[in-house]
Amino acid sequence: MKNLPQTPNVSRRAVLAGMATMVATPSFAASRVNAVATTGMIADMVRRIGGSGVEVQALMGAGVDPHAYRQTRSDIVDMTRSDAVFSHGLYLEAQMEEFLTDLGRKRPVFAVAETLDPAALIASQDYENRFDPHVWMDPDLWVQCVPEVVRALTTLRPKGKTLFEDNAATFVTDAKALSVYSHDVLSQVRPEARVLLTAHDAFSYFGAAFGFEVLGIQGISTESEAGLNRISTLVDTLVARQLPAVFVETSVSDRNIRALIEGAAAQGHTVAIGGSLYSDAMGLDGTYEGTWLGMIDHNVTTIARALGADVPAGGRLGNLKGAA
Known part of the structure; x- marks a missing residue:
């Protein structure tokens, strides 16, 4: 390990x-x-x-x-x-x-x-x-x-x-x-690469906490529809800014993400799937990712690696699994 x-x-x-x-x-x-x-x-x-x-x-x-x-x-x-x-x-x-x-x-x-301070x-x-x-x-x-x-x-x-x-x-x-670890590894991502594009807009608090621009195909709720104009706009963003990766989510269909990748490819820009993130649900019961600590740890490590940070594949997750 x-x-x-x-x-x-x-x-x-x-x-x-x-x-x-x-x-x-x-x-x-x-x-x-x-x-x-x-x-x-x-x-x-x-x-x-x-x-x-x-x-x-x-x-x-x-x-x-x-x-x-x-x-x-x-x-x-x-x-x-x-x-x-x-x-x-x-x-x-x-x-x-x-x-x-x-x-x-x-x-x-x-x-x-609902007990949280509305100002936050x-x-x-x-x-x-x-x-x-x-x-x-x-x-x-x-x-x-x-x-x-x-x-x-x-x-x-x-x-x-x-x-x-x-x-x-x-x-x-x-x-x-977890917060200290997250700030440490995410700070290794180059400022111009700190763009998180996902299936729906579930990561705004993540972006605010760690200094990432967050782009979601759908809105905050997965019940909102992603129009063709929205997908077209995001394809243009991927190409213009030469973004290397987008992310799928475990609780949301990857159909729109696939459409983005295909649209960027049609314009000559290759975009990879940076990994699968836990957004509105955790991992399977009995796994590390099936805890809140594990889901956020997984997300942070996956995002950091996909966007260029020098983080080993296991990340903090690998250490904890190895000791379990």
Whole structure:
């Protein structure tokens, strides 16, 4: 396994220890919070903070688009039987919003990202008076949701307060380490090459955090349509600026990205697919990419390498996998 830049003051062992599943004592296990989370990113945060005090089910798995997701009958049963539901909010689960509002009159529903300071949010280009919901793309912003999860779990299980607070502190430490690593490797990309072109506009917070220009074929929501004029304009941008790579997303069709590549080729410019990024969903359960830490780590390393940074293929991800 190749050696990589280490995050200052944070050991690999410490990061892995923070990700480990805690062993519950029988007395506390019996009073676990039975929680349902809408997205994988929210479920991961609740699991990390709740530890042995929670049992968490995520409704949306790998490759599932939350913008278009509608609750199934089994989802409704699971949510109505749970102790609490953790949603993202900010209109990410657009098709579920009315149901979640109604459910909140009967049992606790916590819209975690809606507790963020509006001054830190980016306005939505698709919906008037709403914000871009993709806040998990910036580690420093995402950890600002942690206090709401701690508050919610402590409200549900006051005896778990110390456990929740300790786990939250570890999660924040891991997120800060990820932020340091991300700034380090992404700063190696030449300024003129810091352009991220993807299937839909899910990376605005990433761009703001790390100094990248972000271009999406579709808008913030995958429900918006990409017109021929938009694709034609982006093809001209690729050619004029000689951009080397574009990126596909695991939860969005690559049809429009393929059209861009073909359009650029017709004008004599070769564009590569820089890799597949996790945007609205994490990787498969049980994998490193199936955690929030892993999905962002993967994205950062993939983007940096594709755009010219001297980052080994495994990146930080390779080190953590090798030690697991």
